[in-house]
Amino acid sequence: MTEQRVQRRLAAILAADVVGYSALMQCAEEATYAEFERLKREVIEPGLSRHDGRLIKTTGDGALAEFASPSAAVRCAVEVQESIASGRSSLTLRIGVNLGEVIVGADGDLFGDGINIAVRLEGVANPGGILISEKVYSEVEGKLDIGFEDRGEQQLKNISKSVRAYAVRSGAHSAPIDRLSAAPPLPDKPSIAVLPFQNMSGDPEQEYFADGIAEDVLTTLSKIPELLVIARHSSFVFKGQVRDIREIGRTLGVRYVLEGSVRKAGNRVRLAAQLIDSLNGSHVWADRFEGDLDDVFELQDRITQDIVAALEVRLTFGEQMRVWRKRSGSPLVYEHFLKGRSLYVNFAKHTHAQARSELERALAINPAYTPALSLLGFALTDQARFGWEKDEATTYEAALECAARALAVDPNSDEAYVTLGYTRLYQRRHDDALAAGEKAIALSPNNAGAYHMAALFHSYDGNFRKAAQYEEQAQRLSPLRRNESMVDAARAKFHLGDLVAARDIASRVLAEKPRWLTAQSILVAALWNLGNEDEARIMIRKMLANHPNLTAGRWAQRLPYRHQKDLDAFVTPLRLAGLPEGE
Known part of the structure; x- marks a missing residue:
């Protein structure tokens, strides 16, 4: 009996996958599924056809395709990503391209490392980006109107040898493909x-x-x-x-x-x-x-x-x-402060309590240490606004006292002004909050946190355009890990009537932090006003599953809007989508 000969051939393989698909499905299942189906039908499949590509298979959140030449595969990848970046879809793709020998199955399916490397390259590409292997690069370099960035040797999962990879950059000026996560341009100062x-x-x-x-x-x-x-x-x-x-x-x-x-x-x-x-x-x-x-x-x-x-x-x-002002404090004060700061950023009731204890220990040794005073004021405000301290009014006053003590020691403390504004916001003293936020920015023009907090103050005051501008600056100063700014940018976009942007930004945040209540509520409001009422109701049910005591009344009380019309504009869609009225 003659053994069947294994058929092999050289192929350029394109692997594409939706960024954060599982989290997006949790947030808005039907809308995400429908959007990916539309993306395949209107962007991916026509792109394959134009560049003589063959769709090998699709998964729930991705696609695998074969091309006769590496140039065709890269051209198709660029076209797909640029189409998405131009607004053709709210989803974000990663794409990997490899050139290698593949095994051809009886049904035309392909197997082997040629496929696996393309899939693994896709997995380490930037969101919105394209990563190609060195084999592809050696074939297409100088033949296409695109540039490349050498990303060095990549140790890919389940691939024994490292693979040198290159990120694709397109256009006459080699602008990045991944515009949503594009590297910011260098400023005109150091x-x-x-x-x-x-x-x-x-x-x-x-x-x-x-x-x-x-x-x-x-x-x-x-x-x-x-x-x-x-x-x-x-x-x-x-x-x-x-x-x-x-x-x-x-x-x-x-x-x-x-x-x-x-x-x-x-x-x-x-x-x-x-x-x-x-x-x-x-x-x-x-x-x-x-x-x-x-x-x-x-x-x-x-x-x-x-x-x-x-x-x-x-x-x-x-x-x-x-x-370079003279700073006072002992090593023990500094250690208590650093421990308190590391605990505070975890943002939970028990870690806030631990942070407060460490900061109070620092201040017991040196009552004039301004960093500890400012951060303690922030922690106290959080404890009051989240209901972690029963006497809300007294706790807010204690926070204000911390800011005042810090400013008495250092009148130019931007941290103290941010604390002052934060506390005044939740006391509904909006004019004082705005003034403090602007002062903090003037004193520390590179402080992303100051821009974000000033944006928050302007947003609740009703100046949503100013809030959006400040959040953009905060995101420039912090290009990565910018979820707080993105959430409040989504809120500003909602109130400015840009519902699609509000939906998309909130969805991107939830892809990383799927249980963030503020982002969930913004997504619900945007979905409802866009007419996606079923998706909004599904999200409300998920919110209630995690927060069974949540009501529209309680949620509204936590939002320090200055104008009732702005509060109503935000909370009404939540009520209509099924959030119980309550207190």
Whole structure:
């Protein structure tokens, strides 16, 4: 009996997949399914036809296709992504393209590493982007009107050998394919990102200390108007990762990247830092600093002063006094503060209580330590507005006292002004909140958090256009991990009547945080007003499953709108979609 011969051939394989599909299905099942079916019918399949591609198979959230040439596969991928970016779909795709030998099954299906590598490349592509293998690159480079970024060797899941990959950039000026997540352009002034410092102490418990050192350097730099400084929420995304500095610079839209290490032993601290030009990977400046824990603030200021000098930024005497003001505090105060800050960002009732305890310990030693005062005021406001403290009015007043004490010590504390505005907002003192937000931005023009909070104040005051503008600036200063800004940008878009944008932005946030009540409520309101009433009702049922005591009345009480008409515009769709009236 003659063995059947295995048929093989060389093929260019395109693998595409919807970003966050499972979470989107949880949020709006029918709408997501219908949108992907429309995307396949109106964009993907016509694109395959134009470039002589063959659809191998589709899954619930993706497609696999074969092309006779790598050029055709890449042209098709570019066309599909540009069509989506132009508004043809609210979904976002990742695409991987590979050239390799495949096994042809009896039914025409394809198998083998040629397929697997394309699928794995798709999995590590940027949302909205295209990643191709080195084999594809060697065939198409110089033949198409597109550019490429070398992403280096990729260790792909279940693929034994690493694969060199290239990201596709298209157009006459090599603009990114993935416009929704496109790298921001470099600004016309020095720009910098501070990466989390490596903990060299050998004690994992000191991780918060190393993070705190880097964040304080970042905070000091952010007060300098002549710089653009990326927020912690974006630069700290790279913690624990080994990435090319050039790639980090492109992703964040900055020219310079600061990295460093911290070694803490007993009462001694050693800091090492280096400033790198992300355009070519060259070192602009590097130095080591050593001292006692009592000197830690001075060491941080020496780093920032050297960075400013290396970037040839000149400060006036008044700016120097404001940026490098004398700070007081003992090592123990600083450690309590860093622990409190790391607990606060977890944002839960018990971690807020723990954070409050650590901050109060810091202030018991040094009652004039302004960072602890400002953050304690924020924590108290949260505890009051979420009902975690029974005496709401007294807790708000305690938060205001923290802000006042901080401003008495340092009248130029942007953190204190943000705390003041935050508390005033939930006291319904909107004019005071707006003034505090504008003051914080003036004092710290690189503070993404200040722009986000000022946007929040303007949004609840009814100036939704201003809120949207400020959220855009917050997102530029924090290109990654920008969910808070995206949620409030979605709210502003809803009130401005851009319901599709509100729906799409809220859906993107929920793809990462599927139980975020604020994002869910914005999605419901947008869906209902768009006429997708069944999807809105499904989302309300999911909200109630997680929050069985939620009512329209209770939700409305938590939203500090200045004008009843704005509150009604937002809450009425929730009521109509099935949120119980309640209190």
